[in-house]
Amino acid sequence: MERTGHSGRRLGYAFVAPTLLFLVAFNVFPLVYNLVLGFTNAELVGGGAEWRGTANYARVFEDPGFAQALRRTGLFVGCAVTIELALGFAVALALRERFRGRGALLTALLVPMMLSPAVIGLFWNLILDGNYGVLNQALGALGLPEPQWTTDRDFKFLSILLIDVWMWTPFMLLIALAALNSIPGTLYEAAEVDRASRWTVFRRITLPLCAPLLGLAALLRATDALKQFDLVMAVTGPNDERTQTVSTELYQVLFRDQKVGLGSAYACLVLVLVIALATVFTRVLDVLRREHA
Amino acid sequence: MRLVRALVIALYAALALLPLAWLALTSLKTRADTIRQEALFVPVLAGERAPAPPAFALTGEAYGKLNEVHVGAAQSFWQHLGHSLVIGACSTLASVLLGTFAAYGFSRFRIAGAKDWLFFVLSTRFMPPLAVVVPILLVYRRLDLAGTHLGLVLLYTAFNLSLSVWLMKGFVDEIPRAYEEAAEVDGYPLLAAFARIVVPQAATGMAVTAVFCLISAWNEYGFAMTLNHSGAITVPAYFAGLQGSIEGMPWPQVAAGALVFVAPIVVFTVLVRKHLLRGVTFGTIKQ
Numbered sequence: 076m077e078r079t080g081h082s083g084r085r086l087g088y089a090f091v092a093p094t095l096l097f098l099v100a101f102n103v104f105p106l107v108y109n110l111v112l113g114f115t116n117a118e119l120v121g122g123g124a125e126w127r128g129t130a131n132y133a134r135v136f137e138d139p140g141f142a143q144a145l146r147r148t149g150l151f152v153g154c155a156v157t158i159e160l161a162l163g164f165a166v167a168l169a170l171r172e173r174f175r176g177r178g179a180l181l182t183a184l185l186v187p188m189m190l191s192p193a194v195i196g197l198f199w200n201l202i203l204d205g206n207y208g209v210l211n212q213a214l215g216a217l218g219l220p221e222p223q224w225t226t227d228r229d230f231k232f233l234s235i236l237l238i239d240v241w242m243w244t245p246f247m248l249l250i251a252l253a254a255l256n257s258i259p260g261t262l263y264e265a266a267e268v269d270r271a272s273r274w275t276v277f278r279r280i281t282l283p284l285c286a287p288l289l290g291l292a293a294l295l296r297a298t299d300a301l302k303q304f305d306l307v308m309a310v311t312g313p314n315d316e317r318t319q320t321v322s323t324e325l326y327q328v329l330f331r332d333q334k335v336g337l338g339s340a341y342a343c344l345v346l347v348l349v350i351a352l353a354t355v356f357t358r359v360l361d362v363l364r365r366e367h368a
Numbered sequence: 369m370r371l372v373r374a375l376v377i378a379l380y381a382a383l384a385l386l387p388l389a390w391l392a393l394t395s396l397k398t399r400a401d402t403i404r405q406e407a408l409f410v411p412v413l414a415g416e417r418a419p420a421p422p423a424f425a426l427t428g429e430a431y432g433k434l435n436e437v438h439v440g441a442a443q444s445f446w447q448h449l450g451h452s453l454v455i456g457a458c459s460t461l462a463s464v465l466l467g468t469f470a471a472y473g474f475s476r477f478r479i480a481g482a483k484d485w486l487f488f489v490l491s492t493r494f495m496p497p498l499a500v501v502v503p504i505l506l507v508y509r510r511l512d513l514a515g516t517h518l519g520l521v522l523l524y525t526a527f528n529l530s531l532s533v534w535l536m537k538g539f540v541d542e543i544p545r546a547y548e549e550a551a552e553v554d555g556y557p558l559l560a561a562f563a564r565i566v567v568p569q570a571a572t573g574m575a576v577t578a579v580f581c582l583i584s585a586w587n588e589y590g591f592a593m594t595l596n597h598s599g600a601i602t603v604p605a606y607f608a609g610l611q612g613s614i615e616g617m618p619w620p621q622v623a624a625g626a627l628v629f630v631a632p633i634v635v636f637t638v639l640v641r642k643h644l645l646r647g648v649t650f651g652t653i654k655q
Contacts, residue, residue, distance in 0.1 A: 094529050095489075101504065185637070190630050308593075342500070
């Protein structure tokens with residue numbers, strides 16, 4: 076019943092127009108505005124911005140802090156996604172068989188991903204505290220070293236990674252379980268007839284058949300981890316060179332230093348990167364979607 | 369092999385659930401008990417004498433204190449929860465309605481460049497809030513929207529449209545077109561057919577979409593803290609704002625507040641558990 080008539084087509088546009096206008100106003104407009112601001116010395120308070128040409132962009136490229144934040148965000152995304160995927164998949168393999176109380180356990184395991192990162196990140200400060208934190212007390216009782224998790228320069232980044240892994244492994248677990256469930260049992264029966272070893276079955280059946288959905292999970296998680304802001308703000312704040320991500324660096328420049336011009340130039344470069352990645356990701360998502368339709 | 373599995377499950381469950389247990393225990397302590405040098409993890413009913421570590425006297429005072437206005441804040445937790453409720457509910461309603469309209473349009477009409485538009489809609493989800501917030505803040509200041517409920521409602525509606533459109537498109541695509549065709553033959557105007565036939569059949573999908581929109585609006589922090597310093601401050605921005613206050617963090621209240629704050633989300637998630645996968649994968653996995 077696809078409506079192709081003149082009035083039908085116009086009605087179709089009436090249905091989609093409000094959404095598209097909304098998104099243009101809140102996404103395309105800031106993009107363009109950022110582009111303009113990036114060429115000025117605008118500040119958050121007080122008007123009178125002057126045209127500065129490409130000076131801001133020159134500073135962005137000269138300042139090692141910006142490149143550093145980009146690299147650190149990349150490292151964070153890489154580590155977080157890899158660990159969460161591996162751990163989530165391993166736990167899914169263990170949870171595959173049904174047992175009593177499995178449903179309730181699964182629901183409980185999913186709770187970390189429902190929490191607000193800003194709030195729970197704050198609470199983790201209490202757990203990780205070097206002096207009275209319960210983690211170090213437990214480590215001490217086991218005779219293990221007790222690092223200053225949130226203040227030692229070598230452990231800050233690790234602490235944030237740890238909280239992220241705690242929060243988002245359930246996400247990988249959820250999708251990995253679905254992937255395992257989608258494998259037809261007949262394949263395993265056939266493998267048993269062929270007397271294939273456990274490892275062969277895993278490598279030839281389980282892993283390849285789970286791969287598309289695991290890829291999807293990694294993709295979705297990566298796009299989220301790229302925006303990492305809440306946990307860093309909660310644990311170390313926006314101006315710690317050891318944990319600086321792209322988002323916290325932007326926060327520091329825009330809201331602490333109040334340098335809107337410079338921040339906008341940086342935001343533009345980040346957006347170019349994000350749009351490029353988003354284009355690739357949405358196409359991959361589309362392919363997966365068609366495979367699973 | 370069974371043993372290995374049981375071990376993996378037990379170990380992971382312990383690591384995942386212990387922080388949650390600590391959250392619950394902390395919410396039942398006095399502040400002094402939360403920062404003791406020796407961990408207190410055995411709750412006992414309060415008696416005449418203070419119990420010896422690792423026992424501590426249970427108290428519900430943190431939940432009562434959620435009523436108080438903390439030093440450095442202007443409102444109590446409950447008032448901030450009110451802001452979160454208003455903003456979460458309104459933006460969820462708006463994004464589900466707009467998303468359903470758009471999904472219907474994309475599903476049933478031939479729209480020029482439909483595929484590209486859908487990708488554009490999805491790509492808006494990837495924008496880091498901090499990269500687009502300044503232009504929005506400058507415009508909001510001019511329109512007096514900074515620090516208002518409406519400001520965040522509009523923003524969260526826009527932010528959640530990507531999710532709403534993609535999820536609803538999947539649900540609307542599944543509704544057989546025969547009903548609408550029959551309605552058309554019967555002479556129903558298109559809008560009446562949409563309201564009477566499509567909306568009721570898409571109701572489950574709309575409820576599922578609403579839950580996932582609510583979760584993102586509920587937990588959002590980046591926009592909330594940069595746009596609303598005063599006025600309609602949501603719970604995540606409120607708690608984060610307590611950092612660095614002279615009195616130190618009120619840990620029991622933080623824990624109690626975190627639990628109260630996540631409770632509705634857990635309830636809603638359990639209600640839509642059959643559609644969980646669909647929700648977290650933008651409708652890619654249909655179960």
